Structures are given as C-alpha cells and as structure tokens.
Amino acid sequence: MTVTLTNKTRRMKVYNLPHEVYCKALGKCACTFIAGQNERRICSSLTIPANDKMEGVDDAALSVPEISADVRSGHIAVDTQTRKAPASKDAHSKPGSSGQSGKATKHSTVEVTNE
Numbered sequence: 868m869t870v871t872l873t874n875k876t877r878r879m880k881v882y883n884l885p886h887e888v889y890c891k892a893l894g895k896c897a898c899t900f901i902a903g904q905n906e907r908r909i910c911s912s913l914t915i916p917a918n919d920k921m922e923g924v925d926d927a928a929l930s931v932p933e934i935s936a937d938v939r940s941g942h943i944a945v946d947t948q949t950r951k952a953p954a955s956k957d958a959h960s961k962p963g964s965s966g967q968s969g970k971a972t973k974h975s976t977v978e979v980t981n982e
C-alpha cells in the first residue's frame with residue numbers, strides 16, 4: 868500500500884529509510900548499491916519539500932521512527948489513497964492504542980528476523 872505524506876511544516880523534511888527498518892517492512896531491499904572495490908549499500912531516503920506532499924510513498928516508511936514521530940506530532944499528515952471504502956464510521960480508535968476488545972489487530976506487522 869502506498870500513502871501520501873504531506874509536510875505541514877515550513878521546512879523541508881529529509882528522512883533516511885534505514886535498511887533494518889524500511890527494507891524489512893517493505894519486504895524487499897530498496898537500498899542503492901554503489902559498485903566499486905568495496906560495494907556499499909546506501910539506504911534510500913525520502914525528501915518532502917516544505918508545505919508539499921509526496922505521493923506514492925510505500926507505507927513501510929511509516930515504520931521509520933523519525934517519520935512516525937513526525938506523524939504523531941502532526942508535522943506530517945498521512946493520506947491513504949488506496950482505500951476502497953471510506954474509513955468506517957464506528958472505528959474511531961487511534962492507531963497505537965490497542966486497548967480494544969478482542970484479539971490483537973491483524974495489521975500487517977512485519978516480524979524482524981535475524982538472519
């Protein structure tokens with residue numbers, strides 16, 4: 868799923884998308900490899916200009932602590948445009964507060980495995 872991230876601040880936001888977090892959540896590696904004597908892996912990054920938005924961002928980016936922190940503080944707005952139906956009327960629970968009844972939400976949590 869992809870999301871649109873809107874930068875609501877007046878400063879450009881630049882986020883690194885660390886391999887251990889982003890690629891794991893993504894399920895594939897999105898890093899850039901620099902060929903050479905010592906091949907280097909450079910994690911991808913996400914730049915959102917001030918008061919602008921970035922569309923088509925994989926929601927794996929929300930796993931990145933820096934980004935989720937800015938989402939929580941309201942600096943970054945998240946829009947999920949791939950949703951078929953509008954958000955259900957009765958579910959007003961905030962994400963993160965899993966005090967709801969029943970089992971744990973079946974969200975696509977990615978297990979971090981040490982390989």
Ligand SMILES: [Zn+2]
Nearest residue numbers: 886890896898
């Ligand atoms: Zn990677």
